[in-house]
Amino acid sequence: MKVGIVEIAARAGVSEATVSRVINRRQGVARKTREAVERVMAELGYERPVQGQLVAVVTEHVSNPFFADVAERIESALAPHGLKTVICPSFPGGVQEREFITSIVDKGIAAVVFLSASNTVEGADPETYEILRARHIPYVGINGEFADGVPVPVFSTDDALAAELAVDHLYQLGHRTIGMASGPKGNRPADRRVRGFIEAMAKRGVEEPERWVSRQSYTLEGGQAAANVLLQLGVTAIVAASDYMALGAIRGIRRQGGSVPDDISVVGYDGSMITEFVDPPLTTVRQPGDRLALEVGRSVLALVSNRDVPTGELLFDPELVIRATTGPAPGAGSRGYRQRHSDRTQT
Incomplete structure (x- = not known):
């Protein structure tokens, strides 16, 4: 039998108008009354109509x-x-x-x-x-x-896995001085990505890996500022906590006379479609936006x-998408980015 407002009102001992307000989650209903009606709706297996909501x-x-x-x-x-x-x-x-x-x-x-x-x-x-x-x-x-x-x-x-994928990719390319451009402290995804980065670096024998992290805002400017800090530390690669930060880091590297990926490799995070069309196309860790949205939709419909x-x-597991902003670390015979940059600024 299909349950309707009349049955709910009778069971809860309230008016049909009150049930209607509860169903549509409108104001004008005392908290205890609302909870009583919600309880009856659950007991009777009533499913709210959602059309137009x-x-x-x-x-x-x-x-x-x-x-x-x-x-x-x-x-x-x-x-x-x-x-x-x-x-x-x-x-x-x-x-x-x-x-x-x-x-x-x-x-x-x-x-x-x-x-x-x-x-x-x-x-x-x-x-x-x-x-x-x-x-x-x-x-x-x-x-x-x-x-x-x-x-x-x-x-x-899974932000920890995202950091591991990025660090592992760069490590396999020969990079050992890897920095991270991350979002501000107190932002949960940023904090998780930093923890994942530190764990990935520590697992590979890097001492004090937290010193290779620069915390900035999730913006192009934040990425550029982080790159400026990390370049002074002598990194050969940067893991960014967002694609925007990665693009900002590339701008910062270029403004200091560096080249991507010849001098510095850069990995982004998010994986929006536009990253395929920037110059050079961005290596990134792609979030599974399609699967996230699908599960959110299913959950909302049920609720x-x-x-x-x-x-x-x-x-949800992310995916590493390798494009053109990552390459082999500068060879052992190279004087390195910092020395070449110093030569440029002195001439």
Whole structure:
């Protein structure tokens, strides 16, 4: 027998109008009443209608091709089932993120996807999550677990493996002085990539591998600044924590008179399509954006239909894509990049 609002209202001892507000996650219902209705819906196996409802995708990185691609893939996964996605560009963990959620929470919002948003920031304000939980609006994360300790689905690329793939590739090319251009401290993906890099270097006998890490912003300028630091240390290769940082590092190397990959090899991270068409095409560790988006779509559809889904973090393997920004380390007979650069600046 198909369960409807009438049956739920009778079992919960409330009006049909109250059930309707709960189903559509609208305001005007006391918390205890909302929880009682939600409990009855679960007991009776009621699945919410989703036609026309919104799924908010919260992300800072709208201009980054990788995140734009993932958001588009999430839209493609949900649209056939009647859900519509809206992009909420906001600074992770900031006031704007909370304001976005509070402003659309009464517009028929069905779920929220935090796409490398506040779920990536240590010490982020949990108020946004509290608002969603109070309204029984499910949320999931991509590339970062939530700080509030509430078990929710999270889908992430294995950052430790990504670092190992990049370091191993460069090591096989003969590089021994490898640096890392990473994002700021307190950003979970950046911290994980740094830990993975340090572990990969230590495994290969490098002492004090943390000294080869430069922490900057996830921007072209951040990558350039990191390259400036790492070149002074005498690196022959740079592992970047994003493709944008990698492109910034290449710019920094060139502005100091170096060549990629003849003097310095560079590996990016994300794997957006545009990296195939830069000059030279960028070697990168590609995140599986298609698989991440597919699993997010499946999870959101289950959650909004009132079905249980596995919680905790699910890790996805990245893939090394070798192109033209990596090559053999300068030969033992070479005086090295720093000496050649010094010659150029003195003449």
